Amino acid sequence: MGRVEGKVAFVTGAARGQGRSHAVRLAEEGADIIAVDICKDIATNEYALSSPDDLKETARLVEAHDRRIVTVEADVRERSQLAAALEQGIAELGKVDIVVANAGIMPLGGEPKLQAWTDVVDTNFLGVVNAVHAALPHLPDGASIIATGSAAAFMTGAGIAQAGENPGGAGYSYAKLQLSEFIHEIARNVAPRMIRANVVHPTNCNTNMLNSAPMYRAFRPDMENPTREDALLAFPAQQLLPIPYVEPIDISNAVLFLASDESRYVTGLQLRVDAGSYLKFHDFHV
Numbered sequence: 659m660g661r662v663e664g665k666v667a668f669v670t671g672a673a674r675g676q677g678r679s680h681a682v683r684l685a686e687e688g689a690d691i692i693a694v695d696i697c698k699d700i701a702t703n704e705y706a707l708s709s710p711d712d713l714k715e716t717a718r719l720v721e722a723h724d725r726r727i728v729t730v731e732a733d734v735r736e737r738s739q740l741a742a743a744l745e746q747g748i749a750e751l752g753k754v755d756i757v758v759a760n761a762g763i764m765p766l767g768g769e770p771k772l773q774a775w776t777d778v779v780d781t782n783f784l785g786v787v788n789a790v791h792a793a794l795p796h797l798p799d800g801a802s803i804i805a806t807g808s809a810a811a812f813m814t815g816a817g818i819a820q821a822g823e824n825p826g827g828a829g830y831s832y833a834k835l836q837l838s839e840f841i842h843e844i845a846r847n848v849a850p851r852m853i854r855a856n857v858v859h860p861t862n863c864n865t866n867m868l869n870s871a872p873m874y875r876a877f878r879p880d881m882e883n884p885t886r887e888d889a890l891l892a893f894p895a896q897q898l899l900p901i902p903y904v905e906p907i908d909i910s911n912a913v914l915f916l917a918s919d920e921s922r923y924v925t926g927l928q929l930r931v932d933a934g935s936y937l938k939f940h941d942f943h944v
Contacts (some may be wrong), residue, residue, distance in 0.1 A: 661918040663688030666751045669805045670694045670734050671761030672857030673708035675865035675915040676806060677714045679906035680758050680913045685725040687914060692747030692754065695761070697731045702768030702777045702826060703832065705870035710716050726751060734761045735777075740792040751848060756917045759789040759837075760806040765826035766872035774826030780944050782833035787840060790855075794848075803848070803855040804916045805841050805908070807928070808834040809896065809935040811859060827876070834859075838928055840846065854925035861932035862893050862903035898934025 667684045671677035673695035681691045697710045700791035713729050720727040728750050748754055762782045768774030786805045793803075809883035810816050810831045817831035838857050845855035862868055869886060877892040893902030912931050915921050930936050 659687060659912060661687040661920065661921070662756065665689045665755040665917070666692065666747070666753050667756035667758060667917065667918065668692040668694070668747065668754050668789070668793055669758040669760060670740070670785065671708075671806075672716050672729075673697060673712035674716070675708075675758045676860070676863060676906045677699050677758075677868065678719070679910040680715055680726070680760060682719045682723070683907065683910035683914050684756070684758075684917060685720040685723040685727070687918070688725070689917070690726040690751045691720050691728070691731045692744065692751065693720070693727055694732045694743050695729075695735070696733045698782070700763060700777050702765040702770070702774040703763045704768065704872045705856045705866060707763070714911060727884065728852065734759075734788055735780040737788040739791055740788050741796070744792055744796060746862065753798065754793055755798060755801050757790060757793045757797070757801070757803045758806075758913055758917070759786040759804070761785050761789075762806060762808075762867075764830055764867050764870075764873065766830075766876055767824055768826040771825045774827040778813055778826050778829040779833045779836075782830060783836045783840070790840075790898060797848075797853055799851045801853045802917045802921075803853065804836050805855075805857045806914050807838050807857040807859040809861040809930065809932045811835040812930075812936050813939055832875075838898040842926055842928075849925060852922075854916070854921065856921075856927040856929060857927060858909055858915045858916065859910045859928060859930045859932055861897050861935040863909060863934060864905050868893075868903060894909050896935055897932065897940075898938040901933055904931060904933055909931075 672693035
């Protein structure tokens with residue numbers, strides 16, 4: 659216990675799913691939380707996003723560990739909103755030591771198609787840039803920056819295969835690849851201050867994003883209206899280990915490691931928690 663004792667973590671997409679899991683796991687280990695989520699739907703994203711009640715539940719779970727939390731409804735596509743959220747959080751909690759840029763959407767088949775591209779790139783890539791850049795003026799030496807990537811970033815041709823026909827899906831892969839390069843480069847630039855920056859790349863993760871009608875159709879294109887039970891048969895195809903998905907806590911444990919002093923010399927890492935997805939699609943290379 660206490661692996662991030664006395665630290666303050668800024669977590670985006672914190673109302674449910676991976677973001678909630680990260681916030682609660684960090685709180686279990688002693689961190690106070692600045693939790694941000696949009697708490698409303700985006701039209702091109704077919705499955706429902708979080709609600710204000712979801713964010714309240716995250717607050718309840720964090721407070722159950724006797725940690726403080728500041729919750730703010732904010733859109734990661736707007737840097738001014740994130741800057742304001744941070745200012746509010748720092749005013750109450752005193753500082754920020756950890757950035758977990760996690761917010762993401764998956765507008766598979768979203769309409770209008772090019773708006774789906776815009777929304778996913780602005781959320782999944784620009785949202786990471788906005789979170790990091792809003793936090794940079796406040797981060798102390800020794801801080802940790804962590805972004806949520808995806809196994810899709812390493813799937814050669816995944817975006818190309820959907821380009822034009824499904825810009826929302828193509829944009830997801832593109833955004834995850836671009837945020838990975840961004841974190842690589844920001845890691846170079848913050849290193850003189852002992853600030854670390856890393857990416858965690860999940861494979862299929864058991865969240866609302868995966869458990870949604872558009873994702874079921876993506877995994878079972880042979881069926882018109884596949885159910886979760888239908889998709890479960892196909893989910894393992896993305897991993898080398900014989901499982902359909904990982905759990906949010908599996909990603910949160912990696913986030914906790916990267917947030918803690920246990921990883922004090924780990925930076926620029928693309929950490930795959932992917933059940934062997936990368937191994938399935940790539941040969942070894944230096």
